[in-house]
Amino acid sequence: MEKPQVFLDLIKHRGLLLLQWVLLSLVVGALAGSASAWLLLALEWATDYREAHTVIIWALPVAGIVVGLLYHYYGADVVKGNNQIIEEALEPQKIIPLKMAPLVFIGTVATHLFGGSAGREGTAVQMGGAIADQFSSWFGLRSLDRKILLAMGVGAGFASLFGTPVTGAVFALEVLIIGRMRYEALLPAFMASIVANYVADLWPIAHTHYHISEVPHIDLQGVFWTLVLGVVFGLTARLFSKATHFWGNLFKKYVGYPPMRPFIGGAIIALIVYLMGTTKFIGLGIPTIVASFEQPMGQADFLIKILLTSFTLGAGFKGGEVTPLFFIGATLGSAMVWLVPLPVGLLAGMGFVAVFAGATNTPLACLIMGVELFGAESIVYTGLACVMAYLSSGHSGIYGSQRIGSPKWRHNTHKKGQRLG
Amino acid sequence: MEKPQVFLDLIKHRGLLLLQWVLLSLVVGALAGSASAWLLLALEWATDYREAHTVIIWALPVAGIVVGLLYHYYGADVVKGNNQIIEEALEPQKIIPLKMAPLVFIGTVATHLFGGSAGREGTAVQMGGAIADQFSSWFGLRSLDRKILLAMGVGAGFASLFGTPVTGAVFALEVLIIGRMRYEALLPAFMASIVANYVADLWPIAHTHYHISEVPHIDLQGVFWTLVLGVVFGLTARLFSKATHFWGNLFKKYVGYPPMRPFIGGAIIALIVYLMGTTKFIGLGIPTIVASFEQPMGQADFLIKILLTSFTLGAGFKGGEVTPLFFIGATLGSAMVWLVPLPVGLLAGMGFVAVFAGATNTPLACLIMGVELFGAESIVYTGLACVMAYLSSGHSGIYGSQRIGSPKWRHNTHKKGQRLG
Numbered sequence: 115m116e117k118p119q120v121f122l123d124l125i126k127h128r129g130l131l132l133l134q135w136v137l138l139s140l141v142v143g144a145l146a147g148s149a150s151a152w153l154l155l156a157l158e159w160a161t162d163y164r165e166a167h168t169v170i171i172w173a174l175p176v177a178g179i180v181v182g183l184l185y186h187y188y189g190a191d192v193v194k195g196n197n198q199i200i201e202e203a204l205e206p207q208k209i210i211p212l213k214m215a216p217l218v219f220i221g222t223v224a225t226h227l228f229g230g231s232a233g234r235e236g237t238a239v240q241m242g243g244a245i246a247d248q249f250s251s252w253f254g255l256r257s258l259d260r261k262i263l264l265a266m267g268v269g270a271g272f273a274s275l276f277g278t279p280v281t282g283a284v285f286a287l288e289v290l291i292i293g294r295m296r297y298e299a300l301l302p303a304f305m306a307s308i309v310a311n312y313v314a315d316l317w318p319i320a321h322t323h324y325h326i327s328e329v330p331h332i333d334l335q336g337v338f339w340t341l342v343l344g345v346v347f348g349l350t351a352r353l354f355s356k357a358t359h360f361w362g363n364l365f366k367k368y369v370g371y372p373p374m375r376p377f378i379g380g381a382i383i384a385l386i387v388y389l390m391g392t393t394k395f396i397g398l399g400i401p402t403i404v405a406s407f408e409q410p411m412g413q414a415d416f417l418i419k420i421l422l423t424s425f426t427l428g429a430g431f432k433g434g435e436v437t438p439l440f441f442i443g444a445t446l447g448s449a450m451v452w453l454v455p456l457p458v459g460l461l462a463g464m465g466f467v468a469v470f471a472g473a474t475n476t477p478l479a480c481l482i483m484g485v486e487l488f489g490a491e492s493i494v495y496t497g498l499a500c501v502m503a504y505l506s507s508g509h510s511g512i513y514g515s516q517r518i519g520s521p522k523w524r525h526n527t528h529k530k531g532q533r534l535g
Numbered sequence: 536m537e538k539p540q541v542f543l544d545l546i547k548h549r550g551l552l553l554l555q556w557v558l559l560s561l562v563v564g565a566l567a568g569s570a571s572a573w574l575l576l577a578l579e580w581a582t583d584y585r586e587a588h589t590v591i592i593w594a595l596p597v598a599g600i601v602v603g604l605l606y607h608y609y610g611a612d613v614v615k616g617n618n619q620i621i622e623e624a625l626e627p628q629k630i631i632p633l634k635m636a637p638l639v640f641i642g643t644v645a646t647h648l649f650g651g652s653a654g655r656e657g658t659a660v661q662m663g664g665a666i667a668d669q670f671s672s673w674f675g676l677r678s679l680d681r682k683i684l685l686a687m688g689v690g691a692g693f694a695s696l697f698g699t700p701v702t703g704a705v706f707a708l709e710v711l712i713i714g715r716m717r718y719e720a721l722l723p724a725f726m727a728s729i730v731a732n733y734v735a736d737l738w739p740i741a742h743t744h745y746h747i748s749e750v751p752h753i754d755l756q757g758v759f760w761t762l763v764l765g766v767v768f769g770l771t772a773r774l775f776s777k778a779t780h781f782w783g784n785l786f787k788k789y790v791g792y793p794p795m796r797p798f799i800g801g802a803i804i805a806l807i808v809y810l811m812g813t814t815k816f817i818g819l820g821i822p823t824i825v826a827s828f829e830q831p832m833g834q835a836d837f838l839i840k841i842l843l844t845s846f847t848l849g850a851g852f853k854g855g856e857v858t859p860l861f862f863i864g865a866t867l868g869s870a871m872v873w874l875v876p877l878p879v880g881l882l883a884g885m886g887f888v889a890v891f892a893g894a895t896n897t898p899l900a901c902l903i904m905g906v907e908l909f910g911a912e913s914i915v916y917t918g919l920a921c922v923m924a925y926l927s928s929g930h931s932g933i934y935g936s937q938r939i940g941s942p943k944w945r946h947n948t949h950k951k952g953q954r955l956g
Contacts (some may be wrong), residue, residue, distance in 0.1 A: 126946075127946060131944070136762070145838050152548075159849055208956070237723075238852065244648050253885040258945065280902070280914050280915060280918045285900070293717065293718040293719070294715065294716065294717055294718065295715065295716040295899075296714065296715055296940075296941050297715065297898075297925075297941050297943075298714070298941050300898065300922050300925070300926070301922050301923065301926055304918065304919055304922050305758075308753065308915055308919060309755075309758070312753065312754065312755065313757075332729070332733065333733065333735065334730075335735075337726070337729060337730070341557070468573055477718075477721065478705070478716075478899070481701065481903075482902075482903075482914075485914065486911065486913045486914065488908070489911045490906045490907065490911040493903075493906065494700055494701060494729055495702050495703075498725055498729060499700045499722050501693045501722050501725050503723065504718075505720070505721070505722055515923060519717075520717050520719050522649065522718075523548075523549055524552070524554070524679065525548060
């Protein structure tokens, strides 16, 4: 009679564990998904308002100093943002304060309203992570459980922001350690991401759709060009990461008082936008991303976006990097139609996901993002481009707290276990 | 002047490394892809011949003893098949003899020609792995390089057999260690899989297409049913793995001389097929798999297929497990349309990939297989079903040599590092 009892205990134990994570994913998913939906609604409003009243951009330095003061006096313990979440998920030490969520929300909307160039996924990930982490203290969860909760929050935030549930889950598993993936949080991350995406869609939001109109059957020539493009996209991702760190260090070196950095940076950005005479390169830049899939973009568009975004974020404005990375990749891919014998939409799609893969070191999440955004037909092109971009960006990335699990190149074996820094 | 020199050295070093893997993947991909294509052609011929001359099934015991003698006197060092490749990739010791490829080819075609119930992916993986491993000695490659070569062979074989290049690559990375993925072989596995799939398609073969005609937008009810189905599919996978080991152990215990096992087993199968009066459950069973997507299958179909396949393989016949797993999952999913309020095609598709995920412990490869075979629309259903089936199959699987990297359930922490056995 012993074996049936052991078996029943096993069922009960696993059933309870399963129930706990399913219920938590419903709650975390609902909260993080709603937060993402509100962010999307706020950013839509902010973007529309700014485009209708571009004079507001002159107030960017003021918005900058306000956000800077807010973080300096009230948010010093949440200022590390995405890196803070990665660090806590790698080595749990201190629960992330819930105020990370409203602070990054306000900071991001202000950045976009007044014309900074930034993204939004960092915001969703920080909101999701901060919300999920609150349950760590409520439930008295252990270190492993906290890691799982943070993965749920990251996945839920990412998934609901872009309308890509599976990508969100895989991103949460893949982003911590470069070159490795671990499955402890597999089901909770999937559940939270799917629920968050479902709940976000209950709000009156619309995710942007991108369309690759033509995907030729891949042959060896196509493989060759995809490898070449992958290298280009990877080096571009590396340039973006280095540029963000460069501006950040420059501001730190020459402007001692943190709140002054976005003030000065905001003034410079406002001036640049005035001189350029276009708002094409500030904000999220979604109309340009969509257009990249239809027609060739300018050869220098991606460089201008790299400069403006890395400068905006380096100066201390809030927001994410991912939508600008989409902009950079899509415009660069689109512009290469003159050189590469592949359709413009496919080139834009490859750049869209591959630059992101190189900058975040998450090739499989980006491969799946290609599927969720563009459909299954282009998976070989986008997948191989993501893999090659991942290798070519080297040990660089926008998340300095990522740890190197499997070095990308064999002569870098000594880097194993290090942080990107 | 030192920095530019270091930089040039880096470019040269990485460029050469890249060139080496790209060239190797062209060769390995071309050979493994062609081997898969020949296997597909041979199996098509064998299946057609058997269906036209079903009397041949009475010769199954004779085919069994011939294959048994062949392996006993000539193939003792390649008889472990897929597990041998997994073991060598985990702990490289001895190059896999090339004869593994022709032996498993002959054994598999004989199994299908004379009416055993088996698959084909094991054959393709063993051919790809054995072919790739030959380059280990030719090039004097090191241990890490041998692991990468084996991943290329596994990916190339799998990819070209099913026409799913990205799935093949991810499967090769995911199959070694349960609950972990490592990216050392990322690019070589992708390249070899894509090239193998391309080369296989140059031969006059056709991959089977499966069609999910209707995918409802997922809501919480859909999530609930997907979790329930995932548990059912995972337990079914576990049953299949246990059944294969059960028959294998039974034959070992009662039949001392290995070549006699498939003789006796073949006689029993021939008798069962005669009594059932149908060839629906032997061979690959592709017509039934395709039909599962269109209409509800019988409630017991999956059980009969589990019995026949586990018995065939346990008796020592050659072939793979994956196509029977597709059969089992698709018919079971399809049969559950009476209980679960989801379209029959979607249920069949979920079962198709999820039972496979549970039996091989490769949830992400199976998620991607769903995309490559059925398109992007069903990814949330198939993905979540694969994740849940992976968890529910526990620490069981058809590859006993898989190592447990991250235990699936927290009270199994002590199993970390063990082989499935």
